[in-house]
Amino acid sequence: MAAAGDTRGGDALTLDDYARLARERLDPGVWDFLEGGAGEERTLAANVAAFDRVRIRPSVLRGVGRPETGTKILGRTWDVPVAIAPIAYHTLAHPDGELATARGTAAVARVPLVVSTFAGCSLERLAAAGGIPLWLQVYCFRDRSTTRGLIERAESAGLEALVVTVDAPHLGRRLRDIRNDFRLPPGIVPANLAGDDFSAPAAHARTAFDPELDWSVVEWLRSVSSLPVLLKGILTAEDAARAVDAGVDGIVVSNHGGRQLDGVPATLEVLPEIAAAVAGRVTVLLDGGIRRGRDVLAALALGADAALLGRPVLHGLAVGGDEGVARVMRILIDELTDAMALSGVRATADAGPALIRL
Ligand SMILES: Cc1cc2nc3c(=O)[nH]c(=O)nc-3n(C[C@H](O)[C@H](O)[C@H](O)COP(=O)(O)O)c2cc1C
Numbered sequence: 001m002a003a004a005g006d007t008r009g010g011d012a013l014t015l016d017d018y019a020r021l022a023r024e025r026l027d028p029g030v031w032d033f034l035e036g037g038a039g040e041e042r043t044l045a046a047n048v049a050a051f052d053r054v055r056i057r058p059s060v061l062r063g064v065g066r067p068e069t070g071t072k073i074l075g076r077t078w079d080v081p082v083a084i085a086p087i088a089y090h091t092l093a094h095p096d097g098e099l100a101t102a103r104g105t106a107a108v109a110r111v112p113l114v115v116s117t118f119a120g121c122s123l124e125r126l127a128a129a130g131g132i133p134l135w136l137q138v139y140c141f142r143d144r145s146t147t148r149g150l151i152e153r154a155e156s157a158g159l160e161a162l163v164v165t166v167d168a169p170h171l172g173r174r175l176r177d178i179r180n181d182f183r184l185p186p187g188i189v190p191a192n193l194a195g196d197d198f199s200a201p202a203a204h205a206r207t208a209f210d211p212e213l214d215w216s217v218v219e220w221l222r223s224v225s226s227l228p229v230l231l232k233g234i235l236t237a238e239d240a241a242r243a244v245d246a247g248v249d250g251i252v253v254s255n256h257g258g259r260q261l262d263g264v265p266a267t268l269e270v271l272p273e274i275a276a277a278v279a280g281r282v283t284v285l286l287d288g289g290i291r292r293g294r295d296v297l298a299a300l301a302l303g304a305d306a307a308l309l310g311r312p313v314l315h316g317l318a319v320g321g322d323e324g325v326a327r328v329m330r331i332l333i334d335e336l337t338d339a340m341a342l343s344g345v346r347a348t349a350d351a352g353p354a355l356i357r358l
Pocket residue numbers: 033034035047085086087088116117118137165232254255256257258259287288289290308309310311312
C-alpha cells in the first residue's frame with residue numbers, strides 16, 4: 001500500500017485519479033494547455049458525456065473465461081485495442097517526454113505510439129529505443145518540403161504509418177491559452193523541426209500550417225511515402241466515404257479532443273454512422289473522451305477497430321514518468337478485461353451494437 005498522500009500515483013485506481021494528481025503537479029498554464037478545449041469547451045465535455053451515457057447490455061452464461069483483448073490493425077497484432085494518440089510536447093509533462101511514454105507503454109502492451117509532429121524527442125532516438133511500434137502524426141505545412149522531410153525521416157527510422165491531421169487548417173480558439181497568453185516554457189521545443197519560433201503554438205500554426213489543405217493531400221502523401229495513410233479528424237459519414245474513395249488505409253474519428261471547432265459532436269455520437277459508411281473497408285480508430293476500459297469496449301461495439309488514448313497518458317507521465325504511463329495503461333487494460341468478462345464478450349471482434357443501450 002502506498003503511503004497516504006503519495007503523489008506518484010500509488011493510491012490512484014482510475015484514470016480520473018491520475019488527472020487529479022497531474023493537476024497538482026503541473027504549472028497551471030501548462031495544465032490549461034493540456035486540458036483545455038476550444039471555445040466554451042462544449043465538445044470537450046460532450047466527448048466524455050457520450051461515454052458516460054453508455055449503458056452495457058451484458059450477456060450471461062457465455063463461458064468467457066479470460067477475454068482475448070488482442071486485435072489486428074493494418075496487418076499487425078496489438079495486445080489491446082488502444083494506442084497512444086498524438087500529443088505535442090510530452091516534455092511538458094516530464095523531461096523524458098515521448099521516450100518515457102514509449103517505455104511505459106511498452107512495459108504493459110505492444111501497441112503503437114503516434115508521435116506528434118511537435119514531439120519533444122527525436123524520431124531517431126525514439127526508434128532506437130525500440131519497444132513498441134511508432135507511427136508519425138503529420139501536420140501539413142505551407143512549406144511542403146518540411147513536411148516531406150519529416151515523413152522521409154520517419155520512414156527511414158522505421159516508423160510504420162502516417163496519421164495525417166485533417167481538422168487543423170489552423171488551431172482552434174482555445175480560450176484558456178488566449179487568456180493565459182500561453183507560451184511554451186523555455187526548453188520545450190519540437191525536436192524534429194527547426195527554424196521557426198514555436199513558443200506560441202496558435203500563432204505558429206497560423207503562419208506555418210497549410211490553410212488550403214484539400215483532398216489532393218492523399219495523392220501527395222502516396223507520392224512521397226509508401227507507408228499506410230490514416231486521416232485523423234473525420235466526423236461525418238460523407239467525409240469517411242470520401243476518404244475510403246481517396247484510397248486511405250484508415251481514418252481516425254476525432255474532434256481533436258474538443259480543441260478545434262467547439263460545437264462539433266462527440267466522437268462516440270458519430271461513430272455508428274461513420275462505421276456504417278466505411279463498412280469494414282478501411283481501419284476505423286476513434287479518440288476523444290476515453291477515460292475507462294469500458295469506454296474502449298463501447299467504441300469497439302459501435303464500430304471502431306481500436307481507440308486512441310490522449311490526455312490520460314500525459315497525466316500518467318506527469319505523475320510518474322514511464323511508470324505513471326504504465327500504470328495508466330494497466331488500469332485501462334484491467335478495466336477493459338473486466339468489462340469484457342462481465343458483459344460476456346470473449347474477444348474484441350465479438351463486441352457489436354447489441355452490447356450497447358444508448
Ligand atoms: C495537449 C494536446 C496536444 C495535442 N497535440 C496534437 C498533435 O500534435 N497532433 C494531433 O493530431 N492531435 C493532437 N492532439 C489531439 C489528440 O491527438 C487527440 O485527438 C485527443 O487528445 C483525444 O482526446 P482525449 O484527450 O480526450 O483522449 C492534442 C491533444 C492535446 C490534449
